[in-house]
Amino acid sequence: MALVYLRELDNDTRFAIWKIEETAEELLNRLQLDEQEKSVLERFSKGKRTLHWLASRVLLRCLLKTDGFISCPSDENGKPYLPNYPYQISFTHSYDYAGLIMSQRGPCGIDLEIVKDKVLRIQEKFMKPNELAFIQNNNVEQLYACWCAKEAVYKLQGNKGVSFLENMTILPFQYKPQGVMTLILRKDSIEKSFQVYYEKFQDYMLGYVVD
Structure with missing residues (x-):
């Protein structure tokens, strides 16, 4: 596994992206899994999903600088957390890469997506008309920046009932190629504003946010 990007956002927050070059067996040999994690792994079909899950857990150990077992369960909404460390975390993965953000400041979210023209076919499913109005000439990269921002906030807030289209x-x-946007999350009677950072990474778009 090769570290391709490591960034310290401040004293409390950092994220990393790794290129997955190992086999599933090689990744597994670097991990210590409990029975619950082994059960999760067995439910995956062989292939990218398994590699993504394993690589993200190896990356977690690298950032925490330990070879030992790390308890990393998920809550009822599927949001991972670390009961034995003072960090909030968020995972992401896309094709040959796995990513992780961790923060002691508060909830965080990260998303990495390969940039493809297919986003033009689904833009109205996650963007309102007034949002699409500021997209410059069907800019595919700008649309992916918006998708990554919404996905990052979705992961941060951890509630499955939140809609990209209706609530964000x-x-x-x-x-x-690198910037920041403001995203408003409205759910029930709650309204909250987030500053979401985005940047182009090779052929991918990256978005990340910390509460």
């Missing part, structure tokens, strides 16, 4: 609104922003 991105305020107009001028797209650059």
